[in-house]
Amino acid sequence: MEEEGEKVVSSAQLANECIVNAATVRKDLNYFGEFGTRGEGYDVKDLLYEIKRVLGLNKEWRIAVIGIGNLGSSLLAYKDFLKQNYRIVAAFDIDPPKVIGRVSEKLGKPVEVLHISRIKEVVKERKIQIGLITTPASEVQAVANLLVEAKVRGILNFAPAQITVPKGYVVKDVFFTTILDNLAYLLSNI
Amino acid sequence: MEEEGEKVVSSAQLANECIVNAATVRKDLNYFGEFGTRGEGYDVKDLLYEIKRVLGLNKEWRIAVIGIGNLGSSLLAYKDFLKQNYRIVAAFDIDPPKVIGRVSEKLGKPVEVLHISRIKEVVKERKIQIGLITTPASEVQAVANLLVEAKVRGILNFAPAQITVPKGYVVKDVFFTTILDNLAYLLSNI
Numbered sequence: 001m002e003e004e005g006e007k008v009v010s011s012a013q014l015a016n017e018c019i020v021n022a023a024t025v026r027k028d029l030n031y032f033g034e035f036g037t038r039g040e041g042y043d044v045k046d047l048l049y050e051i052k053r054v055l056g057l058n059k060e061w062r063i064a065v066i067g068i069g070n071l072g073s074s075l076l077a078y079k080d081f082l083k084q085n086y087r088i089v090a091a092f093d094i095d096p097p098k099v100i101g102r103v104s105e106k107l108g109k110p111v112e113v114l115h116i117s118r119i120k121e122v123v124k125e126r127k128i129q130i131g132l133i134t135t136p137a138s139e140v141q142a143v144a145n146l147l148v149e150a151k152v153r154g155i156l157n158f159a160p161a162q163i164t165v166p167k168g169y170v171v172k173d174v175f176f177t178t179i180l181d182n183l184a185y186l187l188s189n190i
Numbered sequence: 191m192e193e194e195g196e197k198v199v200s201s202a203q204l205a206n207e208c209i210v211n212a213a214t215v216r217k218d219l220n221y222f223g224e225f226g227t228r229g230e231g232y233d234v235k236d237l238l239y240e241i242k243r244v245l246g247l248n249k250e251w252r253i254a255v256i257g258i259g260n261l262g263s264s265l266l267a268y269k270d271f272l273k274q275n276y277r278i279v280a281a282f283d284i285d286p287p288k289v290i291g292r293v294s295e296k297l298g299k300p301v302e303v304l305h306i307s308r309i310k311e312v313v314k315e316r317k318i319q320i321g322l323i324t325t326p327a328s329e330v331q332a333v334a335n336l337l338v339e340a341k342v343r344g345i346l347n348f349a350p351a352q353i354t355v356p357k358g359y360v361v362k363d364v365f366f367t368t369i370l371d372n373l374a375y376l377l378s379n380i
Contacts, residue, residue, distance in 0.1 A: 055371060056378025070264035077260065080327075080350040080367045130373065137270075154377045156369065160270040170376045172369060177270045179346065179364055181245060183320065186360045187344045188246025 001044050010041040057084060064090040064128045064152070066143050067135035068113050071158055075132055076111060089126045092116045094139075116146070123150040130154040137161035144171070191234050200231040247274060254280040254318045254342070256333050257325035258303050261348060265322055266301060279316045282306045284329075306336070313340040320344040327351035334361070 001009055011029075015022040029035050029042075032054050036042040052058040063081075065072050068091050076088060091113045114122060122128070131147040133140050133155060140159035147155055148165055155171045157163055165171055191199055201219075205212040219225050219232075222244050226232040242248040253271075255262050258281050266278055281303045304312060312318070321337040323330050323345060330349040337345055338355055345361045347353055355361055 054375075056374040057371060061370070061374055070260045070267065074260035074264065075366070078366060080365075081370070084367055084371065086367070086370055129377065130370070153380065154373050156373055168380055170373060170380060172373045172376070174364070174366075174369055175270075176265070176268060176364075177274055177276070179362060180251070180271070180276055180320070181247060181274065183344050183346055183360060183362045184246040184251055185244075186362070187319065190343065190358055190360060 002048055006044050008041045009044050009047065011036070014042075060085045060087055061130055062126060062128045063088045063130045063132060064092060064119070064123065064126075065132045065134065066092045066116065066119070066147075067133060067139070067159075068093040069134065072132075072134040075134065086130075088132075090114065090122050090128060092119055092122075094135075116143075119146050120150045123147075123152055128152055130156065132156045132158065134158045192238055196234050198231045199234050199237065201226070204232075250275045250277055251320055252316060252318045253278045253320045253322060254282060254309070254313065254316075255322045255324060256282045256306065256309070256337075257323060257329070257349075258283040259324065262322075262324040265324065276320075278322075280304065280312050280318060282309055282312075284325075306333075309336050310340045313337075313342055318342055320346065322346045322348065324348045 011022040011025040015025045018025065026036070029047075033050065035047055035050050049058065063086055065075050065088055068076070072091070072093070076091060081088065088111055091111045092115070093113050094116045128150075129152065131143075131152045131154070133143050133147075135143055137159045138161075140157060140161050141163050144155055144157070144163040144165055148169055153169050155163070155165065155169070157171055157173045158176075160175055160177060162173070163171055201212040201215040205215045208215065216226070219237075223240065225237055225240050239248065253276055255265050255278055258266070262281065262283070266281055271278065278301055281301045282305070283303050284306045318340075319342065321333075321342045321344070323333050323337075325333055327349045328351075330347060330351050331353050334345055334347070334353040334355055338359055343359050345353070345355065345359070347361055347363045348366075350365055350367060352363070353361055
C-alpha cells in the first residue's frame with residue numbers, strides 16, 4: 001500500500017488482505033500500542049514503521065553463514081534476504097578448497113569464504129548478530145559453541161540435529177525432513 | 191525406544207520426553223484410537239506403527255526436485271530424507287548444461303537431471319507424488335502448473351513467491367526470509 005501511494009488503511013481492509021476479521025486486526029494491533037484513529041483507520045507509513053519495530057525488522061541484521069556447501073552457497077546468493085535488511089557479511093568453512101573464494105555476486109560486494117578458525121575475530125569486527133549453520137549434522141553443535149563463544153545470539157540451524165545453547169541465545173531449526181513430514185500428513189488427509 | 195529394545199512405554203515417559211503432561215499425551219493419542227492399555231501403557235512397536243500411520247509416514251513417498259541450482263543440489267544430497275522413506279527419484283531443470291548430469295551420490299543410485307519438458311511422462315513412469323520446487327521465484331507458478339497437470343498432489347515450494355493450486359493439491363512454503371523474520375523477532379525480545 002505504501003508503494004502504491006495509499007495514505008490510510010482501515011482495519012476492514014487489513015482484515016480482508018489477511019483473511020481474518022476486522023475486530024481481530026484492531027485487537028491484535030492494539031496489543032502493541034494505539035496506532036490508529038477511531039473512524040479513520042491507520043496511517044500507512046506509521047503502521048508500517050510500528051509493525052517493523054514490533055517485529056524487529058526496522059534495522060539491519062548482520063549475518064554469517066557457516067558451512068559453504070551447496071546449501072550454504074544458495075543462502076549466500078539468496079536475493080530475497082536483502083528486501084528485509086538481512087545482510088550476509090561473512091562466510092566460513094573448514095574445508096580449504098572452499099576457503100579460496102566461493103562468493104555471493106548478488107550482494108553488493110562478494111563475500112569471501114574464510115576459515116572457521118577466524119570466526120571469533122570476524123564476528124567482532126563485522127558486528128555479526130545471526131549465524132546460519134549449514135554444516136553436516138555431526139559438526140553443528142561444535143559450530144554453535146563457537147557462535148556462542150563469539151556472542152552471536154541468534155542461530156538458524158539447517159543441519160538435521162538438535163543443538164543446545166545457553167539462556168539468552170535463540171535457535172530456530174529448519175529441518176527439511178520435518179517440513180516434508182508435515183506435507184506427507186496433509187497429503188494423507190485430503 | 192524401539193531401537194533400545196524397550197517393549198512398553200507409559201504416557202508419563204512420553205510426556206517427559208515431549209515436555210508436556212501425561213494427560214495431554216493420553217488425550218491426544220486417544221483422539222486417533224485406543225492404542226494403550228490402562229495401567230500398563232503403550233506397546234512401543236504398535237504405537238510407533240500407529241503414529242506413523244496417522245502421520246502418513248508408513249509408506250514411501252516418491253519425490254521430484256525441480257530446479258537444480260545450489261539449493262536443488264543440496265536437496266538431492268540430503269541424507270536425512272532416507273530415514274523417513276522419502277525417495278528423490280527424479281530431478282528436472284531447464285538449463286541444458288545442468289541437464290547433462292549433476293547427480294546425487296548419497297542415494298542408492300545417482301539421479302540424472304532431466305529436461306523439464308519430460309516432467310509429465312516421468313511423473314507417471316516413476317509414480318511421483320511430491321515435487322520440491324527450487325527454481326527462481328519468477329518460474330515457480332509455471333512449474334507448479336506443470337506439476338498439477340501431471341497430478342503431483344504435494345508441493346514444497348522453496349522459491350520466495352506465493353503459488354496457487356486447485357483444490358485437492360497441497361502447497362507448503364519454505365520461505366527463508368520469513369524464518370529469519372521469526373528469529374529477528376525472538377532476538378528483539380530476549
